[in-house]
Structure formats: C-alpha cells, structure tokens
Amino acid sequence: MYWQTRRYQIDLGRPRVMGIVNVTPDSFSDGGQHGEAASAIAHCERLVEEGVDILDIGGESTRPGAAVLADDEEWRRIAPVIRAALSLGVPLSVDTCKPVVMQRALDAGVDIVNDVQALRRPGALQVLAGHATAGICLMHMRGEPATMQGLTDYVDVVAEVAQFLGDQAARLRDAGIAADRIVLDPGYGFAKSSEQNLQLLREQQHLLALGYPLLVGWSRKKTLGDVTGRAVGQRLPASVAAALLAVSHGARILRVHDVAATVDALKVWQAGGGPGALFADNSGIKNSGGSSQ
C-alpha cells in the first residue's frame, strides 16, 4: 500500500508521521509559536531532524470560531515556508480549503493537498483534477469552523462519516483522479462530540472498507482533554496513546504536533510487533521521479 504524491510515492507498509506546521497566530494549541516565516521554517527543520515523514503547512486555523482569511493573506503566510521546506527532502502537504491557495501551492511544488472540507469549495476539485499526481487528503466535517460544534446530530456517526468519505472519494474518481492519490480522514474534533470522536476511534476499522488509507489527527484535541482533564499544553501522553490506538485500528498516517514522541512510540510499536507493525527496514519513501525541486 502506498500514497502517490507529486514527488514521492509514500510506502504505507508502516505508519507515517505527518508533522503540523501552523503558520498562524491563533491555532488552538500552538497559535503564534511559528507565526513568522523564519520560525516556521526552523520548526520544519526541527521536525525533519525528529524523523517526520511528511510536513503539513497551514496558514489558517480551523479551530471552532477561528477567523476566516482572504486568499492572499493565507498564501502570504505560507508561501515562504513552502518554498524553503521544498528542499528538506520530505513530502510537503498544504493544509487549506481554498482553491486559489491550493493552485498556488501546487504551482510552487507541494506534494499533497490536505483539505478539511474535502475539496467541496467551488473550484477545488478542478484544481486537483488538473494536476497529474498530487496527493489528496479528504476529511469529514460539517459546516464551517464557526458553526461546526453545533452540527453534531448523527443517527449513526460511523456510518455517516463512512458514507460521506465514500461519496467524496467517488466524486474525485469520477473527475479522473487516480485512487492511489487519495487518503481519507474521519476528522476527529470536527463537528463531533467527544463521545462521537471516541466511538469513531473504537470503530475506525469500518472506514477501511472504503478501500483507502486512513489519516488521523488526534494531536492535543479537546476530546483528550475531556478524557484526562488536562489542558491543551499537557496532552502529549494522551496524544501519543490516541495515535497508537488509531494505528492499531488501521490508521496509516498520523497528523501530530509532537513528532519526536510519536516517532519513538511508533518505534516501540514496531519493535514489539503491534498490529500493523510488520515494517520494511528502509525509510520507505521513494522519490517517484516526478518534478523535483
């Protein structure tokens, strides 16, 4: 199993760590820490040293009630970080819902588009259909960050998330996008109560029936605070535990803030033969010979 992305074919024979780079003043756990390009670039370099497999660069927070940015402002934040990070030797993902930002990031050379709105904004699907190889992460959510926490009425949350993700993947396939470019994400923390997030985690394996690799983001999220009583800055152990649970329930890519800790946890997982931990011995990320920078 692999994920086709622009420059890299990512072997998912072992779980992969996607490191979060928020070039924002207002992200829920690290807002303002890497708000300037120079510190965001230094953060990218540090995550690579810590063993990250993919860097996910975003300029707009998706936390409930976050400010909505104009296209140009979002791009202004992330462009210098993307340009510098392209030479770090790992796949680059851009975390955006905006078609204009997707197009600019692809033109600059990013490998993956990660869209919490699953390419539903007008024009987004066309941007990705117009690219031959970029990887795509489709995430489940309802509404917008400002409204999503009021949109948690589900009859069967697992079935409805599965239905949504299956429908969105089919939309991409109909537009001519190859299946090996697509990964799916249940969207932990997006328009879901804590109990719904935990039910999705317990039953996450049902989503594997859709036939696509799963990417998950549990890192520092509120549900972990609800379970442990910990404030956002003290959720590292809880985040690592959730990451390992998600992997044991079939996830292949973990989107995390704390890369070093997650890499260590996965190494122990691998050494101890955790479910899904029969890994290849090399890094498993191959340069697929696409346009490289």
Ligand code: HH2
């Ligand atoms: N979570 C966040 C942002 N983007 N993308 C995917 N695919 N899956 C997620 O779970 C996900 C995501 C929220 O986390 P963070 O980036 O730390 O916060 P903020 O949106 O406030 O910047």
